[in-house]
Amino acid sequence: MHWWFPSNASSVGGQVDSLFYVILYITGAVFVLVEAALLIFLVRYRRREGRKAEYIEGSTKAEIIWTAIPAVILVSLALFSQPLWSKIKDADRFPPNAARIGVEAKQFEWHFTYPGPDGKLGTDDDFMNIDSLHLVLNRDYVIELTSRDVVHDFFIPAFRIKQDAVPGMKILVWIRPTVAGTYELACAELCGLGHYRMRAVVYVETQQDFDAWLKSEGIAASSPTDSTAQAGKGAS
Numbered sequence: 001m002h003w004w005f006p007s008n009a010s011s012v013g014g015q016v017d018s019l020f021y022v023i024l025y026i027t028g029a030v031f032v033l034v035e036a037a038l039l040i041f042l043v044r045y046r047r048r049e050g051r052k053a054e055y056i057e058g059s060t061k062a063e064i065i066w067t068a069i070p071a072v073i074l075v076s077l078a079l080f081s082q083p084l085w086s087k088i089k090d091a092d093r094f095p096p097n098a099a100r101i102g103v104e105a106k107q108f109e110w111h112f113t114y115p116g117p118d119g120k121l122g123t124d125d126d127f128m129n130i131d132s133l134h135l136v137l138n139r140d141y142v143i144e145l146t147s148r149d150v151v152h153d154f155f156i157p158a159f160r161i162k163q164d165a166v167p168g169m170k171i172l173v174w175i176r177p178t179v180a181g182t183y184e185l186a187c188a189e190l191c192g193l194g195h196y197r198m199r200a201v202v203y204v205e206t207q208q209d210f211d212a213w214l215k216s217e218g219i220a221a222s223s224p225t226d227s228t229a230q231a232g233k234g235a236s
Contacts, residue, residue, distance in 0.1 A: 005017065006157045006158045008178075009177055009181060010156075010160060010161065010175055010176060011178050012088060012161075013158075013160040017160065023077060088175075089163075089172065091142075094142050094172070097140065098141055099139060099140070100141075101114055101133075101142070103145050103154060104148055105148065105154065105165040105191075105198075106147070107150065107192050107194060108187075108191070108194035108195065108198040109130055109198065110130065110185060110187075110198070110200040111130055112128065112133050112200075114126065131201065132200060132201050132202075134205065134210060134213060135175075135203065137177060137178070137180050137207070138176065138177070139177070140175075140176050141175050142172055142173070142174050143163075143172065143174075144170055144172060145163060145165045145170065145172070146165060146170050146171075147169075148167070150167065151166055151167070151189050152164070152187045152191050153189035154173070155185065155187065156183060156186075158181075159177065159183070159202075161173060162188060177202075177204040179204065180204050180205055180206065182201060183201070183202040184199060184201065185201070186198070187199070
């Protein structure tokens, strides 16, 4: 693991990192300027013998400037990040062949539901497992995220994906894993006394390994496309 970020393992990770660094550089520069100004004012206007304090009225021009500049920066960042946000969370832009996976958060587990051989989520041949998620390398997935009880947060650091799960809502998130391996899925929202142990393991594997896993669980893969949307009971 890198000291700063875990290695990127998704198709959007590089774009998310670039956006993060843009925001970091801007806010870092503002922080340095504000702290430098604070130090200058502390020295220049410090208390001195024989010097009386005086009342200085506010400057409308200065207030407009220091309000307008942050507003422009915030709007620019919003416009800059909007295409990436839509790519990940706008259902109209999801790949049409993306496999659907139901993810239900509850205290303190992750429940994953996959379509069966019919390739459709929400039918009688669906399969569910707990705290382990199997994905096929370089396949598109749409996560249908829900919560059974309180607000949780679906967070896979290696994928650069972080999304709240809200009771009463179904929130969609698109992902495409690009590096095979084992990754952590954590709840990033304080959700109760057992929050610290609410984690799952994400397995990104080749189609062949994925089909072998399905077979070991007694589930037949009808086709490469459909098999990406299947899972077994009690997998680990």
